[in-house]
Amino acid sequence: MIGDWLDIGRVEEIPLRGSRTIPVEGGEEIAVFRTGDNRVFALLNQCPHKKGPLSQGIIHGHSVACPLHNWSIALATGEAQGDDKGCTPTIPVRVDGGRVLLCRAGTLKAAA
Amino acid sequence: MDFHGSDKVDDNADAAWERRDPRPHLVVIGNGMAGCRAVEELLARDPGRYRITIFGAEPHVNYNRIMLSPVLAGEKTFAEIVINDTAWYADNGITLVAGDAVTAIDRAQKIVTAASGRVLAYDRLLIATGSNPFIIPVPGHDLPGVIGFRDLADVDRMLAAADKGGAAVVIGGGLLGLEAAHGLSLRGMRVTVLHLMPTLMERQLDEAAGWLLKQELERRGQTILTGADTAEIVGSDAVEGVRLKDGTLIPASLVVMAVGIRPNVALAREAGLAVGRGIQVDDDMVTSDPAILAVGECVEHRGQVYGLVAPLWEMCRALADGLAGSPSGYRGSVTSTKLKVSGIDVFSAGDFSGGEGAEDIVLRDASRGIYKRVVVRDDRIVGAVLYGDTADGGWYFDMLRKQEDVADLRDLLIFGQAFAAGGGAADPLSAVAALSDDAEICGCNGVSKAKVVACISGGAHSLDAVRGGCKASASCGSCTGLVENLLALALGDAVEAGPKTICRCTSFGHDDVRREIVAQGMRSIPEVMQKLHWTTPDGCSSCRPALNYYLLCALPGDYADDQQSRFVNERMHANIQKDGTYSVVPRMWGGITNPRELRAIADVVEKYDAPMVKVTGGQRLDIFGIRKEDLPAVWADLNAAGMVSGHAYGKSLRTVKTCVGSEWCRFGTQDSTGLGVRIERMTWGSWMPHKFKIAVSGCPRNCAEATIKDFGVVCVDSGYELHVGGNGGIKVRATDLLCRVSTEQEALDHVAAFIQLYREEARYLERTAPWIERVGIGYIRQRIAQDAVGREALRARFLFSQSFSQDDPWAARAAGADRDLHAPVGAFKPRQMEEMA
Numbered sequence: 001m002i003g004d005w006l007d008i009g010r011v012e013e014i015p016l017r018g019s020r021t022i023p024v025e026g027g028e029e030i031a032v033f034r035t036g037d038n039r040v041f042a043l044l045n046q047c048p049h050k051k052g053p054l055s056q057g058i059i060h061g062h063s064v065a066c067p068l069h070n071w072s073i074a075l076a077t078g079e080a081q082g083d084d085k086g087c088t089p090t091i092p093v094r095v096d097g098g099r100v101l102l103c104r105a106g107t108l109k110a111a112a
Numbered sequence: 113m114d115f116h117g118s119d120k121v122d123d124n125a126d127a128a129w130e131r132r133d134p135r136p137h138l139v140v141i142g143n144g145m146a147g148c149r150a151v152e153e154l155l156a157r158d159p160g161r162y163r164i165t166i167f168g169a170e171p172h173v174n175y176n177r178i179m180l181s182p183v184l185a186g187e188k189t190f191a192e193i194v195i196n197d198t199a200w201y202a203d204n205g206i207t208l209v210a211g212d213a214v215t216a217i218d219r220a221q222k223i224v225t226a227a228s229g230r231v232l233a234y235d236r237l238l239i240a241t242g243s244n245p246f247i248i249p250v251p252g253h254d255l256p257g258v259i260g261f262r263d264l265a266d267v268d269r270m271l272a273a274a275d276k277g278g279a280a281v282v283i284g285g286g287l288l289g290l291e292a293a294h295g296l297s298l299r300g301m302r303v304t305v306l307h308l309m310p311t312l313m314e315r316q317l318d319e320a321a322g323w324l325l326k327q328e329l330e331r332r333g334q335t336i337l338t339g340a341d342t343a344e345i346v347g348s349d350a351v352e353g354v355r356l357k358d359g360t361l362i363p364a365s366l367v368v369m370a371v372g373i374r375p376n377v378a379l380a381r382e383a384g385l386a387v388g389r390g391i392q393v394d395d396d397m398v399t400s401d402p403a404i405l406a407v408g409e410c411v412e413h414r415g416q417v418y419g420l421v422a423p424l425w426e427m428c429r430a431l432a433d434g435l436a437g438s439p440s441g442y443r444g445s446v447t448s449t450k451l452k453v454s455g456i457d458v459f460s461a462g463d464f465s466g467g468e469g470a471e472d473i474v475l476r477d478a479s480r481g482i483y484k485r486v487v488v489r490d491d492r493i494v495g496a497v498l499y500g501d502t503a504d505g506g507w508y509f510d511m512l513r514k515q516e517d518v519a520d521l522r523d524l525l526i527f528g529q530a531f532a533a534g535g536g537a538a539d540p541l542s543a544v545a546a547l548s549d550d551a552e553i554c555g556c557n558g559v560s561k562a563k564v565v566a567c568i569s570g571g572a573h574s575l576d577a578v579r580g581g582c583k584a585s586a587s588c589g590s591c592t593g594l595v596e597n598l599l600a601l602a603l604g605d606a607v608e609a610g611p612k613t614i615c616r617c618t619s620f621g622h623d624d625v626r627r628e629i630v631a632q633g634m635r636s637i638p639e640v641m642q643k644l645h646w647t648t649p650d651g652c653s654s655c656r657p658a659l660n661y662y663l664l665c666a667l668p669g670d671y672a673d674d675q676q677s678r679f680v681n682e683r684m685h686a687n688i689q690k691d692g693t694y695s696v697v698p699r700m701w702g703g704i705t706n707p708r709e710l711r712a713i714a715d716v717v718e719k720y721d722a723p724m725v726k727v728t729g730g731q732r733l734d735i736f737g738i739r740k741e742d743l744p745a746v747w748a749d750l751n752a753a754g755m756v757s758g759h760a761y762g763k764s765l766r767t768v769k770t771c772v773g774s775e776w777c778r779f780g781t782q783d784s785t786g787l788g789v790r791i792e793r794m795t796w797g798s799w800m801p802h803k804f805k806i807a808v809s810g811c812p813r814n815c816a817e818a819t820i821k822d823f824g825v826v827c828v829d830s831g832y833e834l835h836v837g838g839n840g841g842i843k844v845r846a847t848d849l850l851c852r853v854s855t856e857q858e859a860l861d862h863v864a865a866f867i868q869l870y871r872e873e874a875r876y877l878e879r880t881a882p883w884i885e886r887v888g889i890g891y892i893r894q895r896i897a898q899d900a901v902g903r904e905a906l907r908a909r910f911l912f913s914q915s916f917s918q919d920d921p922w923a924a925r926a927a928g929a930d931r932d933l934h935a936p937v938g939a940f941k942p943r944q945m946e947e948m949a
Contacts, residue, residue: 014932014937021937022938022940023940024939024940025941029936032937036650057680058656060653061648061652111940
């Protein structure tokens with residue numbers, strides 16, 4: 001589907017409390033997360049701390065713990081939580097008819 | 113814990129005792145919650161005033177009857193619901209006659225006679241015989257397999273039935289019936305609940321909350337039939353089913369009658385006391401005979417009969433005040449109800465039938481499954497029903513009992529205490545401070561705020577000390593937050609931390625959680641979080657891996673490992689590096705390799721363009737810079753050369769480092785390489801609290817550095833020295849000597865037993881060195897070296913667990929398992945304006 005939203009697959013292709021990645025040609029990778037309460041979020045796949053791949057972290061509540069140094073990143077805002085400071089770009093994402101749709105413009109902007 | 117009274121009748125001894133003890137004799141009929149609570153209250157006021165004898169029909173010490181539901185559901189053990197153990201009776205000089213029911217009261221002579229023939233004289237008599245389940249007298253009600261839900265024997269009968277599986281019918285959709293149904297359902301029976309009325313728990317809940325409850329129970333797999341009128345229980349020798357008046361037949365091998373209770377008044381009636389629906393008492397709980405008192409569910413006070421626990425506490429206070437000589441008077445109770453079905457929060461209090469002048473304030477949040485209704489009349493709360501979020505139940509109930517004017521709070525009332533008290537900024541401390549002294553903190557054990565505060569000012573400065581001192585928060589744990597706030601309020605920073613909790617999601621420490629997982633037979637992470645009242649929906653990155661490990665350890669071969677609760681390295685079976693690539697370490701048994709393996713490693717390095725290969729400290733080769741997408745292919749190539757995962761990434765057995773030993777070395781005393789390989793073959797693949805390293809040195813020169821390993825073997829001429837608890841990390845620690853053994857097999861057995869002890873008892877992420885410093889090497893020696901039977905049992909459990917864990921995780925991934933962990937879900941190529949799933 002070509003348009004403002006990129007269809008990246010069925011929501012079940014992302015495990016509950018898990019994440020999948022989308023490589024972007026010529027840009028940085030995107031991570032798409034599915035939480036325990038079945039919400040879907042998308043972030044640039046980089047921790048604001050040392051660029052750790054957030055897709056590989058443990059997802060709890062609406063946060064992900066970075067696999068490198070255990071920073072906790074809010075999935076909705078990309079903000080580091082607690083005493084840590086930093087922010088990862090978020091990409092608008094929605095689920096429609098069981099398909100995960102990623103905002104094209106947001107993806108290009110974040111991955112550039 | 114069973115405590116049987118002597119069957120021997122010895123009136124002479126009683127008489128002799130009486131001559132020695134001139135105090136008036138208080139005889140209590142009933143060793144249940146009311147009888148014992150009354151005695152506790154009396155002892156608190158005037159411990160030496162009476163000589164006390166308690167008769168109990170059940171052959172047990174006093175236990176918390178309202179916690180029988182969690183026992184049935186497998187959430188508690190009997191030991192955990194005991195209120196007073198045998199030591200309590202002994203310490204207070206109380207004679208307990210358990211398992212011997214009183215059968216007659218002779219008021220003229222002031223004596224009681226028990227079933228065994230025992231005769232005892234009293235000065236004051238307290239009747240606390242409680243109530244009996246009401247068995248509806250339909251045909252078949254006396255068939256084997258039809259039971260009530262009243263005492264431990266009933267629970268045992270239900271558990272025996274559940275062991276055989278099959279179907280159960282619970283007649284009665286009230287509090288007790290639903291708790292019985294929940295327990296039987298958790299125990300694996302197919303459960304049908306028959307309820308005569310159109311909605312469940314109609315005496316406590318309104319229609320809307322009853323409907324929400326029904327939906328939830330049905331979602332959990334129970335069949336709920338409302339408006340169901342039982343015609344007969346069918347069966348020839350035992351229960352086979354229940355037939356309704358509309359002809360429906362429901363097959364069942366167990367029928368639980370939970371339609372209600374009847375005060376147990378037979379004894380009092382035969383003694384000629386005034387009896388209505390219950391034994392009639394005045395405000396000091398005195399019956400129509402001034403020498404005889406009565407308390408609990410067996411009494412009728414001002415025309416009211418109670419079947420809940422809270423009124424009982426209030427009656428016992430009034431009774432004790434009277435017995436101790438300063439009567440205060442019981443004025444009746446307003447009751448509230450909580451359903452003890454885990455994961456379903458229901459609260460109700462007072463009157464919610466509406467009627468003249470009653471206003472309803474209702475809040476519904478369908479997506480969160482919340483329904484709240486507060487009924488107000490003349491600016492006072494008269495009733496409250498809460499479903500889904502019961503946090504404010506205590507607040508509403510407190511205002512209801514005090515008849516407080518809520519006119520000023522009217523608009524915010526339904527949003528709860530936090531909002532109504534001040535602008536939405538919830539301050540839990542001031543909320544707790546605002547509670548009145550007699551507000552109930554712990555419903556399970558009937559502990560008021562004043563009692564908790566008194567316990568704290570009496571020296572209980574930690575949660576554990578409060579749990580031990582006044583029993584608040586010691587049963588289901590749902591009031592833990594309130595107790596913690598009371599501690600903070602009273603002591604500020606001086607609150608002593610109990611055992612460290614796993615993380616901020618729970619008030620329990622590692623050891624508590626592990627013990628409960630085993631004791632309650634928990635089988636999944638959500639179950640643990642539910643039963644132990646986790647404060648977060650799905651934990652955090654600290655507790656999830658710990659729970660996953662504890663369950664894995666408790667249920668070998670049975671527990672489905674949760675990949676999303678694994679740290680990245682264990683989920684990816686490789687070590688993540690700072691650039692997000694991985695390093696891969698194939699196993700080299702005992703540090704020995706060969707041309708085929710080396711060639712395969714060299715080929716992988718070239719084929720996947722790995723930037724570096726390094727020899728590790730554990731005598732293996734580490735291939736760096738592998739992308740997660742390439743991992744399965746790398747593993748396939750390594751598998752093809754006969755290599756498996758080295759678990760260099762895991763909280764698990766890492767390496768067994770060896771020196772060349774007697775096969776080559778001129779100083780070697782034993783075959784250290786051979787033993788190292790055999791140890792590694794036995795122990796690889798096992799998940800542990802933390803990483804675990806082993807080494808075998810062939811002589812005391814110790815070239816394999818065995819004395820800084822978790823388990824080290826140093827070979828000597830006479831056999832093998834076994835060392836434990838070494839660590840070469842941030843804090844270097846040399847091993848402690850465990851023992852010396854003479855054969856290789858003994859060395860292997862000790863390794864297996866030690867690892868299993870570590871797996872079962874160390875806390876998650878605790879290496880052997882701090883673990884041994886915590887429990888002491890003496891304890892380890894006692895368990896492993898000195899207790900041959902225990903050692904063999906540990907070894908057997910380890911080998912059983914290993915029979916499920918020695919599958920190469922790489923082989924499964926190479927064959928395509930968990931492909932989604934490695935492959936991207938799609939790709940995005942902006943220039944071609946296309947994407948593919």
